[in-house]
Amino acid sequence: MRASAEQLASAVQALLKQSELSPEDTDKRFEQAFDVDRWRRLVPFASIGRDGLGDDNPARLSDVDSAREKRRLDCEGYFRLPQVFDPALIARMRRIVEAVRADGWPVAFAFVFDEFWSIARSPQVASFLESAVGEGYQQNTVVWAHWVAGERRVAGWSLHDDYREGGDAFLSAWIPLSDATVENGCMFLLPTGVSRGISDAIDTDTPLSPRVVRAALQDVIALPAAAGAMIGWRGNILHWGGANAGSAEPRLSLALEFRSRGVRTSKFERPLIDPRAPLPSFRLRLFAITKALREYIKFEPLLLRYLPLAERIFAETSDASAAVSNTPPAS
Ligand SMILES: O=C(O)CCC(=O)C(=O)O
Numbered sequence: 188m189r190a191s192a193e194q195l196a197s198a199v200q201a202l203l204k205q206s207e208l209s210p211e212d213t214d215k216r217f218e219q220a221f222d223v224d225r226w227r228r229l230v231p232f233a234s235i236g237r238d239g240l241g242d243d244n245p246a247r248l249s250d251v252d253s254a255r256e257k258r259r260l261d262c263e264g265y266f267r268l269p270q271v272f273d274p275a276l277i278a279r280m281r282r283i284v285e286a287v288r289a290d291g292w293p294v295a296f297a298f299v300f301d302e303f304w305s306i307a308r309s310p311q312v313a314s315f316l317e318s319a320v321g322e323g324y325q326q327n328t329v330v331w332a333h334w335v336a337g338e339r340r341v342a343g344w345s346l347h348d349d350y351r352e353g354g355d356a357f358l359s360a361w362i363p364l365s366d367a368t369v370e371n372g373c374m375f376l377l378p379t380g381v382s383r384g385i386s387d388a389i390d391t392d393t394p395l396s397p398r399v400v401r402a403a404l405q406d407v408i409a410l411p412a413a414a415g416a417m418i419g420w421r422g423n424i425l426h427w428g429g430a431n432a433g434s435a436e437p438r439l440s441l442a443l444e445f446r447s448r449g450v451r452t453s454k455f456e457r458p459l460i461d462p463r464a465p466l467p468s469f470r471l472r473l474f475a476i477t478k479a480l481r482e483y484i485k486f487e488p489l490l491l492r493y494l495p496l497a498e499r500i501f502a503e504t505s506d507a508s509a510a511v512s513n514t515p516p517a518s
Pocket residue numbers: 331333342343344349359361426427428429440442
């Protein structure tokens with residue numbers, strides 16, 4: 188007799204539950220998470236609490252590239268900027284992610300380090316972001332780091348959009364820390380017009396005709412991007428991380444989100460931070476990491492292992508979130 192899909196799903200849930208950190212390990216990691224000196228010792232070449240890194244690491248972004256990619260963003264809903272960031276910075280950030288992972292943390296904990304908050308603050312990148320989301324734009328506290336193992340069929344996140352109603356007031360930025368290739372699971376997306384049709388069908392549970400499926404498949408854009416590039420999309424763009432097609436190279440990347448000044452924001456993305464102000468406090472970094480971890484179990488079920496830890500850190504740091512002044516609330 189074969190197991191039904193429901194039986195298999197509940198067996199997987201039970202296995203995932205069993206893999207949860209023990210209460211003792213959760214206690215230990217809870218203490219460690221707040222121990223700034225421990226993080227500094229873990230990654231001595233990274234920094235916590237040093238401002239001004241945006242200026243230390245000038246990005247390369249020509250006016251021609253910026254203008255071309257702004258046009259692409261306006262017409263197609265996405266952009267691809269090659270080789271924006273200093274290779275030395277990108278290599279350092281990759282090593283930070285590797286060290287965090289080797290110490291048994293979800294790689295998003297790399298966001299305890301300054302580098303992950305300051306990377307998009309150089310004047311060149313700020314000027315591109317300003318052209319995309321407007322003067323005085325803000326960063327929300329939705330951040331994440333991705334590690335897609337270098338093993339066949341391991342895949343990035345499944346198809347989704349980031350903020351359907353975001354319009355021109357929302358932009359996701361995705362920065363590869365290793366070369367993201369078609370072989371190791373680079374990003375893929377559907378440009379604006381096609382995304383809208385498919386999203387509507389998914390929302391209303393309407394079957395897609397073979398003609399629409401065939402056309403959409405042909406419209407898929409692959410976004411291979413070398414380490415240090417920056418790609419991104421508007422909130423309504425359907426996108427996903429590809430599946431590894433046989434490369435031994437892991438795919439490492441980070442994701443940030445930007446908002447126009449003064450727009451209504453969702454609870455999930457609050458608090459917003461001013462990219463011109465000092466970097467967020469250490470506690471706010473932990474808040475942002477664990478806020479995302481609680482949510483992104485839907486994309487990475489193995490994170491369930493860390494859920495009790497994330498819940499505790501999230502509760503403990505919610506004061507840091509409350510301390511930041513916010514733009515007008517919405518949903
Ligand atoms: O890196 C991935 O696989 C998914 C990234 C993504 O979809 C996002 O950051 O919104």
